[in-house]
Amino acid sequence: MASLLYLGVRPELDAATAERASFRIALGVDDDRLDRVDLTTTRLPEDAFERYAGFVIGGSPYNVTDVRKSETQQRVEADLERIAARALDGGTTAFFTCFGIGVVTRLLGGAVTTDHPEEAAAAEIRTTAEGADDPLFGPAGPVFQAFTAHKEGSVAVPPGAVLLAGNEACPVQAYRAGADLYATQFHPEPSPRDFADRMVFYRTTGYFDPEAFHTVQEAILASVVSEPARILHRFGERALARHSAGGR
Incomplete structure (x- = not known):
């Protein structure tokens, strides 16, 4: 039976474990249909x-704009580029x-800068005319709202x-390249509880004021976020159906 692969790119492996669980629930697949590889410790098979x-x-927590990159981050980025290139060629489907x-x-060939950051929050996202189609x-x-x-x-x-x-804060929240490569700036997989729990791992890493941790967490828990999942x-569904139909 065909399955999907979750690729963890968090050095904090406990955070990646929780993230993988969020992806599985959002995807709506059984546990044995979502395998896992942590690229920070293992190369792409x-x-x-x-x-x-x-x-x-x-x-x-990696950033493309990081000036100094560890060998691990460089290896992770190279593996992710391999997946993106294969999806662009129609050889697989991928959601970054x-x-x-x-x-x-x-x-x-696009530009990535630090000009459009967003703190941890449920943000309003607007679809484009192309997004509507x-x-x-x-x-x-x-x-819709997304984290x-x-x-x-x-x-x-x-x-x-x-x-x-x-x-307004971040003009590029999602795009599609070709038919099989999707990328979102927002996090599509977590529930409010999942996202609030994830904050614990990144309390002092610059995604929100650590002194306001409980206030930010309460706002996250009170949010209504359902469409991204x-x-x-x-x-x-599309990836599995494509595979069943012999799409690659």
Whole structure:
């Protein structure tokens, strides 16, 4: 039976474990249909493109704009570029999130800067006209809430990609490149409880005022965020159906 692969790119492996659980629930798949590889400790398997119907890439404290990068981060970025390139060629399906959108933007020849950060919060996201026609984003409606927490962002939609969603703080919140590569700046997978729990791992890393931890966490827990997980669910259905139909 075909399965998907979750790629963890968080050095904090406990945070990656919780993130993988969030992805599984949002995708709506059984535990044995979402495998896991942590790229911070393990290279992308050589047979990954033959084994999996599609890939979902989690978030990370890494930044594409980091001036000094460890060997681990450089290796992670190279593996993510391999997946993005294969999806661009139609050889697989992939959904990149948070840090991953920067990797894809750079690969496509776009610019990533620190001009469009967003603190940890439930942000209003607006779909574009192209987003309204997209099979994943169209059903989400013209406006929805999604969780954000990032220090960098794409300056504009990169060459060859179609802008699907944005907002005032960060104009590039989501895009599609080709038919099989999706990338979001926001986090599509966590529930409010998941996101509030994730904050514990990153309390002093610059995504929110650590002195306001409880206030920010309470606001997260009180938010209503449902559409991003449905977007991810539609991606999973599409990837598995494509594989069953012999799409690669």
